[in-house]
Amino acid sequence: xxxxxxxxxxxxxxxxxxxxxxxxxxxxxxxxxxxxxxxxxxxxxxxxxxxxxxxxxxxxxxxxxxxxxxxxxxxxxxxxxxxxxxxxxxxxxxxxxxxxxxxxxxxxxxx
Amino acid sequence: xxxxxxxxxxxxxxxxxxxxxxxxxxxxxxxxxxxxxxxxxxxxxxxxxxxxxxxxxxxxxxxxxxxxxxxxxxxxxxxxxxxxxxxxxxxxxxxxxxxxxxxxxxxxxxxxxxxxxxxxxxxxxxxxxxxxxxxxxxxxxxxxxxxxxxxxxxxxxxxxxxxxxxxxxxxxxxxxxxxxxxxxxxxxxxxxxxxxxxxxxxxxxxxxxxxxxxxxxxxxxxxxxxxxxxxxxxxxxxxxxxxxxxxxxxxxxxxxxxxxxxxxxxxxxxxxxxxxxxxxxxxxxxxxxxxxxxxxxxxxxxxxxxxxxxxxxxxxxxxxxxxxxxxxxxxxxxxxxxxxxxxxxxxx
Numbered sequence: 001x002x003x004x005x006x007x008x009x010x011x012x013x014x015x016x017x018x019x020x021x022x023x024x025x026x027x028x029x030x031x032x033x034x035x036x037x038x039x040x041x042x043x044x045x046x047x048x049x050x051x052x053x054x055x056x057x058x059x060x061x062x063x064x065x066x067x068x069x070x071x072x073x074x075x076x077x078x079x080x081x082x083x084x085x086x087x088x089x090x091x092x093x094x095x096x097x098x099x100x101x102x103x104x105x106x107x108x109x110x111x
Numbered sequence: 112x113x114x115x116x117x118x119x120x121x122x123x124x125x126x127x128x129x130x131x132x133x134x135x136x137x138x139x140x141x142x143x144x145x146x147x148x149x150x151x152x153x154x155x156x157x158x159x160x161x162x163x164x165x166x167x168x169x170x171x172x173x174x175x176x177x178x179x180x181x182x183x184x185x186x187x188x189x190x191x192x193x194x195x196x197x198x199x200x201x202x203x204x205x206x207x208x209x210x211x212x213x214x215x216x217x218x219x220x221x222x223x224x225x226x227x228x229x230x231x232x233x234x235x236x237x238x239x240x241x242x243x244x245x246x247x248x249x250x251x252x253x254x255x256x257x258x259x260x261x262x263x264x265x266x267x268x269x270x271x272x273x274x275x276x277x278x279x280x281x282x283x284x285x286x287x288x289x290x291x292x293x294x295x296x297x298x299x300x301x302x303x304x305x306x307x308x309x310x311x312x313x314x315x316x317x318x319x320x321x322x323x324x325x326x327x328x329x330x331x332x333x334x335x336x337x338x339x340x341x342x343x344x345x346x347x348x349x350x351x352x353x354x355x356x357x358x359x360x361x362x363x364x365x366x367x368x369x370x371x372x373x374x375x376x377x378x379x380x381x382x383x384x385x386x387x388x389x390x391x392x393x394x395x396x397x398x399x400x401x402x403x404x405x406x407x408x409x410x411x412x413x414x415x416x417x418x419x420x421x422x423x424x425x426x427x428x429x430x431x432x433x434x435x436x437x438x439x440x441x442x443x444x445x446x447x448x449x450x451x452x453x454x455x456x457x458x459x
Binding site: 045049073 | 124128131132135136138139140142143159160162163164166167168170171173174175176177
C-alpha cells in the first residue's frame with residue numbers, strides 16, 4: 001500500500017475534511033467554516049488552503065464537484081476515503097483526550 | 112497588501128500551483144479584503160498572508176499537480192459494456208482475512224482427502240485384455256510393486272557367492288504378491304520390505320543357518336526364495352537364499368547376575384533401548400528413583416553405557432555374547448574408583 005502524502009494528517013487538512021463533512025464548499029467557504037469551527041484560532045491563508053486542497057485531491061480524500069459554471073468557483077466534497085480518514089483521525093484524537101483526562105491534565109470544562 | 116503585491120509573491124509558488132490556483136487565491140484575497148475592513152484587521156491580514164506564504168511553500172512544492180480526474184465520472188458503467196471499478200485504497204478487513212483462511216483450510220483438507228482416494232480404473236476391459244494405461248493404474252493402486260518382487264527373486268544366492276569377508280547386502284522380508292506376473296508360477300516370488308543395507312560376514316561363516324555371526328553374535332536366520340521362471344518347473348528353476356540379518360539388539364530388560372562374585376548394583380534390572388548405535392534406558396526397575404542411561408553406545412557387539420545416582424556413577428563396558436552381556440563395571444565416587452566383573456542376562 002503506498003504511503004499517503006498526508007500521513008500523519010496535518011491539522012489544516014483535517015479541518016478541511018471536517019468542514020466538508022456536511023456540505024460542498026468552495027475555497028473561501030472552507031476558510032470561513034474552519035475559522036468558525038475553531039473559534040477563530042485557525043485562519044487558513046490562500047497558500048495553505050490551496051496546497052492542502054491539492055494534496056487532499058491527489059490522495060483522493062476530496063474531489064471537485066461540478067457546480068454553477070457562472071460562479072467560476074471550484075467546489076469540493078468529501079469522498080468516502082476522506083470520510084473514513086476523518087473518522088479515524090477523530091477517534092485518535094478522542095483517545096488522546098481520554099488519556100489526557102485520565103491523567104488529570106484536562107479539567108471538567110472540556111467534554 | 113494589495114493584489115499586485117500578493118500576485119508578485121505568488122511567483123515563489125510552483126508554476127503548476129499558479130496555473131491551477133492563482134486566480135482563486137487572488138479572488139480569496141479580494142474577498143478577505145472586502146470582509147475584513149479596518150486598519151487593525153488589515154494589519155492582521157498582512158501578517159497572516161506573510162506567515163501563510165512561508166508555511167505553505169514546502170507543501171506547495173511537495174504536491175505533484177497531476178490532473179486529478181473525478182473517479183466517479185470515470186467509473187460510471189456504460190450500459191451493456193463491462194467495466195472495471197476503481198477501489199479505494201484501504202486495508203483488508205479482518206472478516207475478509209478470516210473467510211480467506213477458512214476457505215484455504217477447507218480446500219486443503221478436501222484436496223488431501225481426494226489424493227488419498229485410489230485412482231478409479233476397471234481391472235479388465237471388455238475384451239478381457241488390459242490396456243497399458245490400465246496396467247499402470249493397477250500398479251499405482253497396488254501397494255506392492257511387482258517389479259520389486261521380480262528383482263529380488265532373480266538375485267543370485269549369497270551362499271554361492273565369493274568368499275569375500277564382507278558382502279554388502281539388502282535384507283528382504285517375505286511377503287506374497289497379490290497377483291502373480293503373467294507367465295510365472297509364483298511360489299514365493301515376492302518381497303516387499305527393503306531394510307537398510309547391513310554388513311554380514313562371509314558365506315562360509317554363516318552356512319548351516321545356526322552359526323553365530325562374528326559381528327553380531329546372534330544366530331542368522333535364513334529364508335529361501337524359490338523362483339520358477341517361465342513356468343518350466345524343474346529345468347530353469349533357480350534356488351536363491353535370502354539372508355535376513357536381524358539388527359544387533361540389546362533392547363529389552365537385563366538382569367544383573369550375582370554369581371560373578373561382584374556386588375549386584377541394580378537387582379531390579381535395567382531397561383535398555385537401542386536405536387541403531389545409540390543406547391538409552393534406565394534402571395533400576397525396583398526403585399522409585401530411576402537413573403537414566405547416559406552416554407550409551409553400541410559398536411558391534413560392544414556395549415557401553417553409564418548410569419549415575421548422583422553420588423556414584425556406574426560405567427558398564429560389556430560385550431554381547433548370546434543372551435548375555437559380559438564385561439566390567441566401573442563404579443566411581445568422590446573418594447574411590449573400583450572395577451568389577453559384571454554379567455547381565457536378558458530377561459525372558
